[in-house]
Amino acid sequence: MTARKKPKVYITRKLPDAVETRMRELFEAELNIDDRPRTQAELLDAVKTAEVLVPTVTDRIDSVLIEAAGPQLKLIASFSNGVDHIDVDAAAKRGITVTNTPNVLTEDTADMTMVLIFAVLRRLIEGSRVLTEDPASWAGWSPTWMLGRRIGGKRIGIVGMGRIGTAVARRAKAFGLSIHYHNRKRVNPATEEELEATYWDSLDQMLARVDIVSVNCPSTPATFHLLSARRLALMQPSSIIVNTARGDIIDEAALIQLLKQSKIAGAGLDVFSNEPLVNPKLLKLAHEGKAVLLPHMGSATIEGRIDMGDKVIINIRTYFDGHRPPNRVLP
Ligand code: DGY
Numbered sequence: 446m447t448a449r450k451k452p453k454v455y456i457t458r459k460l461p462d463a464v465e466t467r468m469r470e471l472f473e474a475e476l477n478i479d480d481r482p483r484t485q486a487e488l489l490d491a492v493k494t495a496e497v498l499v500p501t502v503t504d505r506i507d508s509v510l511i512e513a514a515g516p517q518l519k520l521i522a523s524f525s526n527g528v529d530h531i532d533v534d535a536a537a538k539r540g541i542t543v544t545n546t547p548n549v550l551t552e553d554t555a556d557m558t559m560v561l562i563f564a565v566l567r568r569l570i571e572g573s574r575v576l577t578e579d580p581a582s583w584a585g586w587s588p589t590w591m592l593g594r595r596i597g598g599k600r601i602g603i604v605g606m607g608r609i610g611t612a613v614a615r616r617a618k619a620f621g622l623s624i625h626y627h628n629r630k631r632v633n634p635a636t637e638e639e640l641e642a643t644y645w646d647s648l649d650q651m652l653a654r655v656d657i658v659s660v661n662c663p664s665t666p667a668t669f670h671l672l673s674a675r676r677l678a679l680m681q682p683s684s685i686i687v688n689t690a691r692g693d694i695i696d697e698a699a700l701i702q703l704l705k706q707s708k709i710a711g712a713g714l715d716v717f718s719n720e721p722l723v724n725p726k727l728l729k730l731a732h733e734g735k736a737v738l739l740p741h742m743g744s745a746t747i748e749g750r751i752d753m754g755d756k757v758i759i760n761i762r763t764y765f766d767g768h769r770p771p772n773r774v775l776p
Pocket of ligand 1: 502524525526527528550741742743744745
């Protein structure tokens with residue numbers, strides 16, 4: 446960074462110590478040591494003086510907030526891969542640059558997708574609960590007890606074949622699944638060949654033919670309830686769905702109904718439509734062994750969070766050095 450006054454950076458959540466130390470060195474950083482999520486009023490106040498806002502997926506950076514920002518706010522350097530919590534068009538109108546932290550969450554999120562597939566098909570949580578909640582009820586091994594479903598040989602249908610979808614496909618192939626995918630456009634022929642992947646132009650047709658549906662597309666107005674009641678109803682009764690992307694891509698109420706009626710065999714969800722609230726009906730389904738629920742942990746690794754922090758720092762430094770930040774979303 447050239448010799449200029451350190452940029453005033455407002456960080457909305459507690460970040461890993463190493464990241465905060467570096468931010469303190471490089472910026473006039475206002476940190477959130479106690480990690481209390483900031484209220485909208487506090488954010489409104491912060492954007493009056495900050496030059497850089499570092500939000501996370503738990504903040505709502507809407508048009509009201511962006512329009513209320515002072516002229517000094519130049520950059521929203523999100524500590525996230527997804528930017529659905531930011532009104533990027535409103536930021537673009539104000540000439541505020543938005544950056545994110547892609548790539549560094551890909552492998553961890555793909556791992557968690559596989560964890561959910563295994564957890565649902567092999568009944569991991571149910572089995573573990575027997576031992577942790579009522580060990581005396583375990584009568585020992587039995588040929589017919591706690592049977593799950595074999596992973597190998599199943600067909601996975603990946604909705605959204607971007608970085609994370611492709612990383613899921615690589616893992617799934619290694620476990621003997623056949624790869625099917627739906628995406629706005631086909632991936633390049635070399636990737637398709639490597640993964641022996643079948644492209645489905647029609648999401649409806651893919652949903653009707655696969656055993657596992659994995660949601661890996663971003664949340665945008667176009668993907669809101671992409672997995673609608675009508676589409677979910679096309680899935681086979683023996684099939685399962687996992688979501689490590691965003692809750693609002695699935696019509697959650699419709700999914701609950703189909704799980705209750707056993708028209709879909711199971712769900713593995715790391716994300717929900719109204720986080721941090723989880724629909725009690727989903728919790729009930731989890732207790733009945735029809736769903737595995739995780740509290741948005743897909744990218745939650747120590748390494749990943751440090752990498753995300755590094756990306757935020759690089760984006761801020763590059764911007765104030767007068768260059769285009771590497772992870773610029775808009776404008
Ligand atoms: C992101 O950064 O978009 C992730 O959802 C956080 O896990």
